[in-house]
Amino acid sequence: MASQSQLRGRKGKGPALSGPSLEPYEEEDDHAGSGVNQSRRQSSLERTLNSDKASIAIVGVLTALAFITRFYKINHPDQVVFDEVHFGKFAAHYIQREYYFDVHPPFAKLLFGLAGWFVGFDGHFQFENIGDSYTTAHVPYVGMRALPAILGSLTVPIVYAIMKESGYSSVVSAFSAILILFDNAHVAQSRLILLDATLIFFMCLTIYSYIRFRKYRFKEFSQEWWGWMIATGVFMACTWASKVNGILTVVCIGCAVLVDLWDLLDYRKSSMERFRNHFFARAVGFILVPLIVYLSFFWMHFAVLTNSGPGDSFMSPAFQETLRGNELLLNSQEIRYFDTVTIKHKNTKVFLHSHEDRYPLKYEDGRISSQGQQVTGYGHPDSNNHWQIIPTKALPETGRARVVRHDDIVQLLHVNTESYLLTHDVASPLMPTNQEFTAWPKDDLSRYNDTLFQLHLVDAHEGEAWKSKSGHFRLVHVPTKVSMWTYQNQLPDWAFKQQEINGNKNAAEKTATWYVDEIVDSESDPSLPDRTGDTPPQEPKKMNFFKKFAELQILMLQHNAGLTASHPYASSPINWPFLLSGISFWTNADEQKQIYLIGNIVSWWTCVTAIAVFIGIIGADLLARRRNIEPIPDPVRNRLWNNTGFFILVWAVHYFPFFLMSRQLFIHHYLPSHVASALVAGSVLHYILSDDTLNYPISVRGDTMRPKRQTYADLGMRGPIALLGFTFSLLFFYIYIAPLTYGTPGLDGNQVNARRLLSTWTLHFAAKVTDGA
Amino acid sequence: MHRPSQVAIPVGDLREEDSLSDFEEVPYPTHTTNSWTVNQEELPLHYMTEEKARRRVPKAPAGNGLHDDKAEAFDDGGRDAYNKIGSVKGNMGGGRLRRPPPPPPATFTEFLQQNLEHIPPVVYTLLSCWTRFHKIGKSPYVIWDEAHFGKFGSHYLKREFYFDVHPPLGKMLVGLAGLLSGYDGSFEFKSGEQYPDTVPYVAMRVLMAMFGVVMVPLGWYTAVELGMSWWACHLVAIMVLCDVAWLCISRFILLDSMLLCFTFTTVFALTKFHNQQYQSFTFDWWLWLAFTGLSIGCVMSVKWIGLFVTALVGLYTIEDLWEKFGDVRMSVQDQLRHWGARIACLIVLPILVYMASFKMHFLVLNHSGPGDSQMSSLFQANLVGNDFAKNPLDIAYGSKLTLKNMGWGGGLLHSHVQTYPVGSNQQQVTCYHYKDDNNDWIIVPRWDEPEYDPDGPLRFLQDGDVIRLQHASTTRNLHSHTIPAPISKLNNEVSCYGNATIGDFHDYWVVEVVDDIKRGRKDRFENIHSLTTRLRFKHEDSGCYLRAANAILPQWGFKQVEVSCDKENNPNDIHTYWNVESHWNDRLPAGDAKFYKSPFLRDFIHLNVAMWTSNNALIPDPDKEDILASKPTDWPWLRLGLRMCGWGDTQTKYYLLGTPVIWWGSTASLFVFLTALGVYLLRQQRKYVDMEPREWEHFLYVGKIAFVGWFLHYFPFMIMGRVTYVHHYLPTLYFSVLLLAHLLDHFIFSSRRLSEQTKRIAFGVCTFIIVGTFWWFRGVAFGIDGPINDYWGLGWRESWNIYNL
Numbered sequence A: 001m002a003s004q005s006q007l008r009g010r011k012g013k014g015p016a017l018s019g020p021s022l023e024p025y026e027e028e029d030d031h032a033g034s035g036v037n038q039s040r041r042q043s044s045l046e047r048t049l050n051s052d053k054a055s056i057a058i059v060g061v062l063t064a065l066a067f068i069t070r071f072y073k074i075n076h077p078d079q080v081v082f083d084e085v086h087f088g089k090f091a092a093h094y095i096q097r098e099y100y101f102d103v104h105p106p107f108a109k110l111l112f113g114l115a116g117w118f119v120g121f122d123g124h125f126q127f128e129n130i131g132d133s134y135t136t137a138h139v140p141y142v143g144m145r146a147l148p149a150i151l152g153s154l155t156v157p158i159v160y161a162i163m164k165e166s167g168y169s170s171v172v173s174a175f176s177a178i179l180i181l182f183d184n185a186h187v188a189q190s191r192l193i194l195l196d197a198t199l200i201f202f203m204c205l206t207i208y209s210y211i212r213f214r215k216y217r218f219k220e221f222s223q224e225w226w227g228w229m230i231a232t233g234v235f236m237a238c239t240w241a242s243k244v245n246g247i248l249t250v251v252c253i254g255c256a257v258l259v260d261l262w263d264l265l266d267y268r269k270s271s272m273e274r275f276r277n278h279f280f281a282r283a284v285g286f287i288l289v290p291l292i293v294y295l296s297f298f299w300m301h302f303a304v305l306t307n308s309g310p311g312d313s314f315m316s317p318a319f320q321e322t323l324r325g326n327e328l329l330l331n332s333q334e335i336r337y338f339d340t341v342t343i344k345h346k347n348t349k350v351f352l353h354s355h356e357d358r359y360p361l362k363y364e365d366g367r368i369s370s371q372g373q374q375v376t377g378y379g380h381p382d383s384n385n386h387w388q389i390i391p392t393k394a395l396p397e398t399g400r401a402r403v404v405r406h407d408d409i410v411q412l413l414h415v416n417t418e419s420y421l422l423t424h425d426v427a428s429p430l431m432p433t434n435q436e437f438t439a440w441p442k443d444d445l446s447r448y449n450d451t452l453f454q455l456h457l458v459d460a461h462e463g464e465a466w467k468s469k470s471g472h473f474r475l476v477h478v479p480t481k482v483s484m485w486t487y488q489n490q491l492p493d494w495a496f497k498q499q500e501i502n503g504n505k506n507a508a509e510k511t512a513t514w515y516v517d518e519i520v521d522s523e524s525d526p527s528l529p530d531r532t533g534d535t536p537p538q539e540p541k542k543m544n545f546f547k548k549f550a551e552l553q554i555l556m557l558q559h560n561a562g563l564t565a566s567h568p569y570a571s572s573p574i575n576w577p578f579l580l581s582g583i584s585f586w587t588n589a590d591e592q593k594q595i596y597l598i599g600n601i602v603s604w605w606t607c608v609t610a611i612a613v614f615i616g617i618i619g620a621d622l623l624a625r626r627r628n629i630e631p632i633p634d635p636v637r638n639r640l641w642n643n644t645g646f647f648i649l650v651w652a653v654h655y656f657p658f659f660l661m662s663r664q665l666f667i668h669h670y671l672p673s674h675v676a677s678a679l680v681a682g683s684v685l686h687y688i689l690s691d692d693t694l695n696y697p698i699s700v701r702g703d704t705m706r707p708k709r710q711t712y713a714d715l716g717m718r719g720p721i722a723l724l725g726f727t728f729s730l731l732f733f734y735i736y737i738a739p740l741t742y743g744t745p746g747l748d749g750n751q752v753n754a755r756r757l758l759s760t761w762t763l764h765f766a767a768k769v770t771d772g773a
Numbered sequence B: 001m002h003r004p005s006q007v008a009i010p011v012g013d014l015r016e017e018d019s020l021s022d023f024e025e026v027p028y029p030t031h032t033t034n035s036w037t038v039n040q041e042e043l044p045l046h047y048m049t050e051e052k053a054r055r056r057v058p059k060a061p062a063g064n065g066l067h068d069d070k071a072e073a074f075d076d077g078g079r080d081a082y083n084k085i086g087s088v089k090g091n092m093g094g095g096r097l098r099r100p101p102p103p104p105p106a107t108f109t110e111f112l113q114q115n116l117e118h119i120p121p122v123v124y125t126l127l128s129c130w131t132r133f134h135k136i137g138k139s140p141y142v143i144w145d146e147a148h149f150g151k152f153g154s155h156y157l158k159r160e161f162y163f164d165v166h167p168p169l170g171k172m173l174v175g176l177a178g179l180l181s182g183y184d185g186s187f188e189f190k191s192g193e194q195y196p197d198t199v200p201y202v203a204m205r206v207l208m209a210m211f212g213v214v215m216v217p218l219g220w221y222t223a224v225e226l227g228m229s230w231w232a233c234h235l236v237a238i239m240v241l242c243d244v245a246w247l248c249i250s251r252f253i254l255l256d257s258m259l260l261c262f263t264f265t266t267v268f269a270l271t272k273f274h275n276q277q278y279q280s281f282t283f284d285w286w287l288w289l290a291f292t293g294l295s296i297g298c299v300m301s302v303k304w305i306g307l308f309v310t311a312l313v314g315l316y317t318i319e320d321l322w323e324k325f326g327d328v329r330m331s332v333q334d335q336l337r338h339w340g341a342r343i344a345c346l347i348v349l350p351i352l353v354y355m356a357s358f359k360m361h362f363l364v365l366n367h368s369g370p371g372d373s374q375m376s377s378l379f380q381a382n383l384v385g386n387d388f389a390k391n392p393l394d395i396a397y398g399s400k401l402t403l404k405n406m407g408w409g410g411g412l413l414h415s416h417v418q419t420y421p422v423g424s425n426q427q428q429v430t431c432y433h434y435k436d437d438n439n440d441w442i443i444v445p446r447w448d449e450p451e452y453d454p455d456g457p458l459r460f461l462q463d464g465d466v467i468r469l470q471h472a473s474t475t476r477n478l479h480s481h482t483i484p485a486p487i488s489k490l491n492n493e494v495s496c497y498g499n500a501t502i503g504d505f506h507d508y509w510v511v512e513v514v515d516d517i518k519r520g521r522k523d524r525f526e527n528i529h530s531l532t533t534r535l536r537f538k539h540e541d542s543g544c545y546l547r548a549a550n551a552i553l554p555q556w557g558f559k560q561v562e563v564s565c566d567k568e569n570n571p572n573d574i575h576t577y578w579n580v581e582s583h584w585n586d587r588l589p590a591g592d593a594k595f596y597k598s599p600f601l602r603d604f605i606h607l608n609v610a611m612w613t614s615n616n617a618l619i620p621d622p623d624k625e626d627i628l629a630s631k632p633t634d635w636p637w638l639r640l641g642l643r644m645c646g647w648g649d650t651q652t653k654y655y656l657l658g659t660p661v662i663w664w665g666s667t668a669s670l671f672v673f674l675t676a677l678g679v680y681l682l683r684q685q686r687k688y689v690d691m692e693p694r695e696w697e698h699f700l701y702v703g704k705i706a707f708v709g710w711f712l713h714y715f716p717f718m719i720m721g722r723v724t725y726v727h728h729y730l731p732t733l734y735f736s737v738l739l740l741a742h743l744l745d746h747f748i749f750s751s752r753r754l755s756e757q758t759k760r761i762a763f764g765v766c767t768f769i770i771v772g773t774f775w776w777f778r779g780v781a782f783g784i785d786g787p788i789n790d791y792w793g794l795g796w797r798e799s800w801n802i803y804n805l
Helices: A004-009 A044-050 A052-071 A084-096 A107-118 A141-165 A170-181 A184-190 A196-215 A223-242 A245-264 A272-304 A327-331 A443-452 A545-562 A573-578 A601-626 A633-655 A669-690 A719-740 A751-757 B033-038 B046-054 B069-083 B110-112 B117-132 B146-158 B169-180 B201-225 B230-242 B244-250 B258-275 B283-302 B305-325 B330-364 B379-382 B600-617 B661-683 B693-721 B727-750 B754-782
Strands: A340-345 A351-358 A372-376 A387-391 A409-414 A419-427 A437-442 A453-457 A474-477 A483-490 A499-504 A513-521 A581-587 A595-596 B398-403 B411-420 B427-432 B441-444 B466-471 B477-484 B490-496 B509-516 B533-541 B545-547 B564-566 B578-584
Touching: A004 A052, A004 A141, A004 B466, A044 A170, A044 B283, A052 A141, A052 A170, A052 A184, A084 A141, A084 A372, A107 A196, A141 A170, A141 A184, A141 A196, A141 A669, A170 A601, A170 A669, A170 A719, A184 A196, A184 A595, A184 A669, A184 A719, A196 A223, A196 A245, A196 A669, A223 A272, A223 B545, A245 A272, A245 A633, A245 A669, A245 B600, A245 B661, A272 A545, A351 B693, A372 A595, A419 A443, A443 A595, A474 B283, A499 B046, A499 B258, A499 B754, A545 B564, A573 A601, A573 A669, A581 B169, A581 B661, A595 B545, A601 A669, A601 A719, A601 B305, A633 A669, A719 A751, A751 B244, B033 B533, B046 B258, B069 B509, B110 B117, B117 B230, B146 B169, B146 B201, B146 B693, B169 B201, B201 B230, B201 B244, B201 B258, B201 B727, B230 B727, B244 B727, B244 B754, B258 B283, B258 B305, B258 B693, B283 B305, B283 B330, B283 B466, B305 B693, B330 B578, B330 B600, B379 B578, B661 B693, B661 B754, B693 B727
Parallel strands: none
Antiparallel strands: A340 A351, A340 A387, A340 A513, A351 A372, A372 A437, A372 A499, A387 A409, A409 A419, A409 A453, A419 A437, A437 A499, A453 A474, A474 A483, A483 A499, A581 A595, B398 B411, B398 B441, B398 B578, B411 B427, B427 B490, B441 B466, B466 B477, B466 B509, B477 B490, B490 B564, B509 B533, B533 B545, B533 B578, B545 B564
């Protein structure tokens, strides 16, 4: 018996009013019903094409073609191309087990590392520049490129399968697959050591599994239902772990699940208990499982990368100490009073520096300085970088009390000029809002208070000892509460173009972080080992995986948002669906060869037209329905909403967020959306050709459902003819653009001009049109 | 279930507590004046009727949305009655309940009683006058942006053309205020300077503060039109009255009081129009629709931020029309009339108002002034005090000239000693919008030709000539090469290189004549004239064209417009067209040209593009910390205030800071609203009934106006690149204040569960907190004298820089 309040609160039409018992809701597959042109028999052509054998044959041909297009001359060029600079290098780091930092999650890169290891790559080649030769360095690059090529090839049959599972005929499914198969952008992107092929492959698998899962919705909690749900979750995690943009796939499945749950919440469809079961099942399948999978990749990432490498300096000191051979681990020492140290700025890597020269009395803009000794940031080792730490309290002769600690107040003595670091309320040379830093002679005690600085260690607990290398700190001036700060801006010639150092009034400024680079000299204390030299290697420290993960994840997000530098081939999202611009991946001036990432214009324009047509159909239908006219029969309309609408959702979720991003964007960010738009194109083609006929049923029938008659979609001869037409034009343009995709053969100027189908494509080696003028 | 008999309940059937006013939907017997006067005490003051109407469904015994059978039956009947209200039953209901017009008053007492409802707003208006005008002239100094807007007002009085990023209406009103108060426009409005006796700044401030005064009654009547309860209307008025940020910003010579005022009128007109929805095409309906359009036009002509409230009206209209579209009983003519009415009143009318304000702007400012160079050369030539007409007409070698880009919002070709930090590192070439010696260029012959001889025969410039352009002050030559330009990476960089003796063939430019505005096609004339001939400059070596298309250089280029060399030869690209503006040549006779008028539409577009470009150049400079600027995420939490003047001990100090409880409360209401909406929707999906349909529609309608309005006024700032300040949130705040009042109304004042006593207490507590906080912080708006640190308890948040540290 359901609780009293629940029943009483429910009011309105429907069976619930009639009594307290909840009648089992009879589920209906809303794709069935009257109004469809019910062709219960298929034409013989249709039947042959849709038979399992024919389907397998079609998949076979498509897959074979996919492998041929992706593997054709995969060894060319034998040089580093575009972002292979990054991703090749990361693979090398995995093999060398050196820690690196990147904005993308590790899964796809781990796969590359694995592929490299598999084909015997030793990780010594560093992929420094575009155009570096692989052959001279003996890098088994073909093996590494084979991985994305295989995944890229397998994407084609998966696209076919998605369409097939969605209830479309073989012809329509093949159409969608061919849009991807003969697309130059997909081919070019899959043949190189880049992450996108992996991303797209797993994205397609996610969509495929989700559709399979949805088809079991009338057999809830069955084994298959669970299986496909968990598969969706796992693939989703793989997509996300391949590249940051994979998060969009997660968002997209999330939206679909929410819509689904909202539907289940309807009181006519399910009791609260059923809803609760569904809710928790999905929480497991779509949240818990993916999270575990996603985390496990990071776990592997950390497990493989145990040595110090180029990524160290991004991480916190505690993290760095977990890496074998890390400088912090080797050389981090406690700092004691009267030690002489060099101090480095964390972001700009300059030393705190001072020299005899003084600030000019008057600056160019007419402001006046204190004419004190200059304090600047200097990038190179120099004895003028040496500062001694002077206590402001009485110290015992020996022992732990001589260690400098968090929140201690100290003076910094510039050793060469015998003067103390000081700041005061005088505007700095370049920033009137900030305070000038200068140095004051040691003997002059009149400014004693202005030479006092408090040492704030970052994330430190009370009484924590200050350590070289790892002890990041802010130096806050005691009387005026400014932080010693510097930024990338050079002082004029009077300061030898060294970097300005000033006092930032925001004492908690994050970029005002410094660390002690080295202890140059220390007072001899017989009880201590010599701390200025190297110490024997230490065992790496342990750190909680979740802490490591959280730290890395936050850094990735920050750096991803920070990729704002302009790039000649960056393009804005509005250009993408129309294929207005590409990316020059690689050029070879001698033979006039180039790789230019650009899609097949027929494929892309078909896709974008299909989206427009779909929106047009739905819009017209909505308008008509508003006026009580129903131009599309319900089952067909439901199919359009539920299936094509889902593809549109995938497309939109993978596309529109880019409009909000301020980071640099490239056309290859559109490739996942392009796949989705190919799916849309297939279903729109079906709608246009099928005369409101549907394949029904496609979902697995539930136990409580009444069996309904099967119906078939009937495309007749139109389907194969349309398919052939598209295939030929796609193939034609594919081959025409192929020299830009494969980077071979070389093209002369006029041939390049001929292939510049849109004036916005920026190809190399174009002949001058204006030659004659 | 259907009980028609209940619809037409005879009055006699009612129980004692269901007074007549419950059924205000049933038309009164309005013609029988007698009965009216008899029932005087039943006068349908709208807030009372509203109050009771909401309680039409009797209190449910359990109180949590549950109904017993009786309630249900009653409720059904009630719903039917509501359905009879209008012809359309859509989800556009929810405004103020309709009420028939009262009969004409027979006696004075009657008149008073009929207008009782207007007494509170009158009281609030008087209070508002007091707060807005109190000690308004206390600080005789130029405070904050008075330096800008006062100055612009002066320009109108002096009739000198100036340029600013904001549309002209607000500044014209400042000028008008100056005119009315007898100011002659002679003061420069330097920031922080003391007003001389000749400037009637108090009168000007008072006139500006009028707009602020109006906000309070507008807030009240908007709440009334939104169908809020009596309590909630009071709260809205009190919050509008007591917010110190609104108060503070209204007391100076600024545009914000006008922007706020017109935002308020727009919302008011919209709600008023909404309540006319069942009397389409009546006089009132047209009145309020047209008033909405007028108000939109005004708000957009004050600041472009007005676009956001326009978007709100747009969304409302789309939803409204969608409803109408679904009404199959409505005739096609009516549908078209609805569409036509909206297009005329909400699109055409505002655009006309906007353009009219520019027309006025051009009419008033007919003298040459500091903003000249933003406009096209022809426009400038028509300004009084401009001597372009005296320029020599024909261009010859050796002429010194300035080149004006003819694209919308184009500037003068400019170069200065600073170099590009990227690319070639040579001297920068930009487009600049102010007159300056660095805009001067000299036409000299090619390197392989004999040097220009000042005594030799005159050689006029012809179409197709290959020339060098020498920058007059640095003697460097205009130069281009195949290095990508700093912003438009696909174009070549343009720089200045060499000097009078050093240079190469990269300095050669081919002069291509397009046509002449006066003389027509290029084959009809020979010599190139200043001002009217349209030219293009082609780089001879690389074949690219000199182009400036409003791309802004970063700080190193002083936010000036990038000049590049476009490899695509697009003969129709207006951004590659140039004309000679100023022209100096001692050897040529001064011209005496008569110019064609510059067409208004051209000037209008030109000025708007220039405003847009300058507005886009207002991006935060990463190298320079602007302590006044704040981020949109700071505003709802009132993280930062803004010092509006110097902070010395002897100065009167004003601090732009909201009343914290209002800001925090309204921000909290956003979250509460979303949560409540989510919970209600979830419960609806489970078929719980929390409200009757009309209540639900009312909840949605007011919520939509307030929340969508807030969102539209807030979110665009998040993606905007330009630098933002806390006063950008002030129009936004209004919507969250409405939402706060709406939620208090929904959960407390219109609740069926709470007793009148509780409501009174709740209202008292809210009012006390708001007024108390206002009183606590009144100083920041009225002006604080003496050392700020002597005032205790103002630093409620550590991030406020109200105290000197």
